[in-house]
């Protein structure tokens with residue numbers, strides 16, 4: 296069982312790159328007194344097309360590194376890593392590990408009225424069926440339709456999230472889902488919340504788009520609060536690590552999320 300102590304320790308957050316800053320932002324907003332240590336595995340991005348074994352290996356190396364940095368809890372902001380590496384991380388690490396799949400599934404179950412839920416994510420996330428399992432364990436009778444949308448990630452990183460290219464790709468991926476009478480769609484990838492407008496336009500106004508970031512932050516808050524480990528610091532610290540190309544990380548953080556990231560330290564595991 297994980298042992299928690301000292302509320303002033305940072306929360307660790309990791310992703311395959313900058314996309315997980317969507318979760319970082321939600322945590323910062325909901326828990327403004329918490330220090331956060333973020334790791335973007337930019338050397339190994341994207342995780343989406345990789346094997347589960349490789350993603351587990353990367354995730355464990357990062358998890359162990361963040362535990363050495365004294366994090367009190369680890370948030371796996373990456374959907375792909377949450378889908379394939381959560382159990383391995385929970386087994387290997389001495390701190391609680393929160394993924395984004397269960398919170399996202401919970402939010403979708405609250406949102407759906409008809410019980411027809413769609414899931415979009417990377418190839419690895421969709422083929423793991425992790426969202427399906429999480430949704431069905433919450434409500435067994437749900438009808439679930441999943442589809443991988445791998446091209447969305449580079450589109451977002453190019454900054455093309457609101458133009459004709461994004462709209463054409465959204466049509467290609469999402470039009471078939473339109474036939475399934477969904478009322479809720481889970482944006483099961485760190486980058487997809489940035490395409491909310493385009494995805495919303497394609498799916499139509501009746502479809503609720505669920506983004507795991509806020510629900511994940513809520514889950515972290517309730518976990519820390521239950522263990523009396525919410526920080527009371529008035530000066531939280533934010534630190535950033537990347538496994539490659541820190542300047543690109545900084546540029547994308549600014550362009551994608553309007554976040555000014557100061558220093559980004561390089562940390563490689565090979």
Ligand code: DGL
Nearest residue numbers: 311341342343374375485
């Ligand atoms: N962070 C990944 C996820 O949420 C998307 C980018 C990637 O494929 O690494 O699934």
